[in-house]
Amino acid sequence: MPHNDVRPDNAGSTPPKPPFKILIVDGDPALLATVREALAGVSVDGAAVQPMGAATAAEAREALYDHPGIALVLLEVALETSRAGLDLVTHIRDVLGNQRTRLVLCPADPGAVSEAEVTAGSDIGDCRAKAELTARALRILVVGQLRVFASLQALAAGRKGLARMLVATTGLLELRTPDTLFPNILPRVVGLLGIGHHALLCIQGDTLPRDRKIRVRASTGRFSAWRDVEVEALGEARVEAALARLTPASETIVEPDFCALRLRANGGITGMIYVEGRNDGTAREWQLLELFRNKCSIAFENALLFEELNTSQKATVLAMGSLAEYKDNAASGHLQRVEKLVGAIARELLQRGQFGDELDADYVEKVGLAALLHDVGMLSVSDETLGMPGELATDDMQAIRRHTEIGHRILSEAALALRGRSLLSIAAEIARYHHERYDGTGYLEGLKGDAIPIGARIMAVADVFDALITSRQYRGAVPVEQALGWIVERSGRDFDPRVVDAFVTVVRRLQAEDPGWFPKSGGQHGMLGGLIGRKLRALFGGRAEAL
Structure with a gap:
């Protein structure tokens, strides 16, 4: 582990501390004058002392409301009444709930307050007869009480810091992907510091071949327009200089006008966070950031590992699903289109609140990729059967x-080692049931309606649509509108009407946003094209002949 200095980088350039405010409550202005003279030029832990006066308990209440950070109250007991000072103590502790401000009773008559009243539980710091308060005695008294106040403030700030840390880190490890983690890190670190909302999260070394370019992956505040760009393109020399200072030996930097963090990850990838804004630059803030950085580094590395695992999984699934297409040495894009259609239809249904017992965010995230394996069983069909021209004999059709x-069977056996509803278990359902028909006349089991798993119902629509809009050996591609009409016409018979309705919405959206996504008409699709055509005719009978 790299060593980090426990002091902020800017220890010698922090802004001056705000002064300690002292309230002298006495109808006689002499005590206030004595305090001012005695404390002139005095500082406590680098902070000056600022006396202020109030002649009555009522004026003191106003001062306490106007200046909630008052550190010390020197208080005469006899004010408007002989007990007004003690009533003010009760007001401060019980009504205002202020337990930090130090209270010292300074009665002109020492006999006006009993020992029991001083020690009864109102947290009175001391009781000194006014006649005893020489300049030397005042300095000793005030400095001691202010140090107690500063300690209480530090304890409270530590508690607040820990509370902010809990808020900032809660659920961080559950954000498993970079796309969800990165945008969520910035609000958390901004909330932890409370110094402003202008922030960047950058990545270095995440592209192949590895380079030293620093790229923005998430941003807020005045940087929010910058995404997926190189930092040097921002024209922000101060930001570049700050990020350049982040090294294995200096992973947390706190300056008066910014903070920066370095997030470690294996594989030569580094994360960097920059937060712009004024801060007190204290060691406490540095320690909070260091704690957050350590937690955040773990989440950062986990997200990158999860992304790498997902990428590897998708590549493996795509390779398996592509084997049937490679029998004809043709890469038609069928699988990629099916993946996008199935995923988009599932998301549309989820947004509509339909199929709540089957659809959730986790399922929708997996079902598109699972759909790539819908025809993996086709690897068992011989090349002779796949390449046979014309209509197939009964045995060949049964083989298909x-x-x-x-x-x-292949997918469900592979899914046994996985817990819960895995990608492979979803793929197994789709593989088995994607040729079932909504009215119960499909195969393999003749399931009907909601008895067909939702993934298979979605796959049936997407698979047939893509088969229709691509060229086949025995026909050209069907225009998109004609294919849409053909599927809508069979809604309620071959396809689930709710799935068809969501499917039409998805296609219309694609037509508006990415019209080039649909394959162009013309061309041949080889052996696989003939196979899919035969599958269509086997599934839909003579009604498919016109297509």
């Missing part, structure tokens, strides 16, 4: 239909 059962 068994691909759903074989795919399900």
